[in-house]
Amino acid sequence: MAITSERWIDPGRLQAQIDDLAEFGARGETGVARLVYAPEWVAAQNQIAAWMTEAGLRVERDTVGNVWGYLDGRQSGEPLVVSGSHIDSQNPGGRFDGALGVLAAINALAALRERHGQPERTLAALSLVEEEASRFSTANFWGSRAIIGRIGAEEPKRLRGYDGVTMAEAMRDAGLDPNRIPEAKRDDIGVFIELHIEQGPYLEQADLPVGIVERVTGYRQYLVTLEGEANHAGTTPMDLRRDPMAGAAEIISGVVNTAHRMGRPAVTTIGRIHAQPNERAVIPRQVSFTVDARSPLPGQRERLLARHEALIREVADRRDLTLSLRVDSDRRPVLADPVLVEIIAEAASEAGVPAMRMTSGAVHDSMQLAEIARMAMIFVRSRGGISHSPEEFTSTEDAADGTEVLARALYRLGYA
């Protein structure tokens, strides 16, 4: 609900590009399946490059396929001010996750150029190749990892997609040379601002179009394996069982309750579970499940993890189950740059876009780029908090509000 006399962003042009881009890999009415390096992805990335050129930006492609659109500044040699996101999607996902951030950056730079001409510092719109891991299960952040130099030398040959094709083959199919990945690494980025749909319900609940991300969640992901004794379901008395399913149920209930009682923004999820032998009439020998625990507040995250680990060990011990507790990934919360957060807040205020400061429970390319640049994020309201689904929806007005804030923040960074 913007209250300003004059807007820099044209909502119609932005919405038309959202709709046009959704044609590449369209699935059904509103779905998109645009997997990295697939033909529809190549066509979409070409369309992005064309829109950048149309916006008066100087287009470059790097060696992994990221597309950069520069609005060159008067001062050369200054660190770049970059905004963007990714154009690949879940399989299928929706029209907004990733794509909106790329189009917002292009539309913001187009508006700045039209309205204010050449900036002092070089601004860039960035269309990253891959974030979703929807074709290669462990490829995620392929584009941003290439930029920060975090792609392993063996990954192109080792990663194999759900379609059986290796990453190296997929890159060659898209006209790229996997041996040249290291050339995509950069050290000239000063600022990275990512606009993204929220992927959660907080903005909708607050009835606000825009959020300013102050911190991105930290998490730890465990694989818990409990081993007991397989036995006949009919003949083994309850008091003599070492039943890992009963132990798993107690742990799952416990960790979910712990996170719930700790209160927002702590969350804990059990997404995967497997029993062995997984037979109806056999007490399982082994049950394994994942625990994904997150909080953007460093102290809360540590408390949450400590309580989870204590509970898991206590239950396994009391039930005489053999425990394997494996940490599969662990990431501390990442803070957005406080100066950037203030600049974005001032930009929102100037644009008359009501916004709140918030935390991100999801992980984004910006967390990778935070390793080499000052980082911030702008969230845009997403209906029902739904993402990774054809049901994703963000209104034209909200998308334009977010882009307006982005444009005015980039103005402060590039023209002042």
Added chain:
Amino acid sequence: MAITSERWIDPGRLQAQIDDLAEFGARGETGVARLVYAPEWVAAQNQIAAWMTEAGLRVERDTVGNVWGYLDGRQSGEPLVVSGSHIDSQNPGGRFDGALGVLAAINALAALRERHGQPERTLAALSLVEEEASRFSTANFWGSRAIIGRIGAEEPKRLRGYDGVTMAEAMRDAGLDPNRIPEAKRDDIGVFIELHIEQGPYLEQADLPVGIVERVTGYRQYLVTLEGEANHAGTTPMDLRRDPMAGAAEIISGVVNTAHRMGRPAVTTIGRIHAQPNERAVIPRQVSFTVDARSPLPGQRERLLARHEALIREVADRRDLTLSLRVDSDRRPVLADPVLVEIIAEAASEAGVPAMRMTSGAVHDSMQLAEIARMAMIFVRSRGGISHSPEEFTSTEDAADGTEVLARALYRLGYA
């Protein structure tokens, strides 16, 4: 621990046959993988027929491959007194489950013939073809179901084994004509006594070699499916989730605790569980799991089931999850014939074999044959209560004790 001056059963001959039979389909040191109608099964059933002949029994094979060894009585036309079990195994299983009951019957009849000559009523040893469902997932009780006329006309063509072969093809491979299955049906069986390893720890705990089964457990098997809302594991606050995994964990803990508190012999097992989409960072949309609840006491079984169903409905309702509660199988407890139980108890007493009356938590061929005959079972102690495993072990002494009791019970039924 038998305390009697004179035993009818030769433990050495019984043990030698146990060892010899275990060679058919041997896996490793003590394992057996003898799947119905496979070549090693055919060879084993031929060996059984040879031992029956050696014991002086008149051998017949029926149209599904059950082998019958008759010790004909003076009075023709009287209902048969039959004892036996099955010779197929789990894949792999051990040397005793099923096999011991067949060999006990042959050795008992051999001892009766040698010691007492022709009986008044015809006695028979029976080697059933199939009980384990280890080759065809829903074939179980193939031999006993044929005898009571409960094999569906479409089953031979419909049932397909884990090896891809249909039941009809498997029967033809073993020289049998699936069209002649109905001819295996009988109505001349008066008594069926099955000797079987316990498959549970009660006898070992009581330090007794033999149990007399008074009743066989009743059970109900459910498939519980809970549907909630899939969502992002990082961005969806705990208080807004409709998480079927949390509901499943609460139900699993609850039903296990209910059975435990109700006390022996009630048991409840969750053996299978599946989550969808089963992704680490996604709150599941759906979790389904089996509930297998048993009690041999009719009143306890009804109470157990009522409490389980109330809990399942309450949790689903309170957590706003969509519930599907499917009953996959349901069987009331089966009582052994009380007169037969007394006869077996007297036989044990006479043989000096300490025995206790007990219930069976597992399901056996005898439950099928109970539909057409008076039924009883003799259990023999099994080390650790282990079955369906190469680890199965019953001592020579315990096997001979059980067979001694069987022989003396059959004497009372056939010669009195």
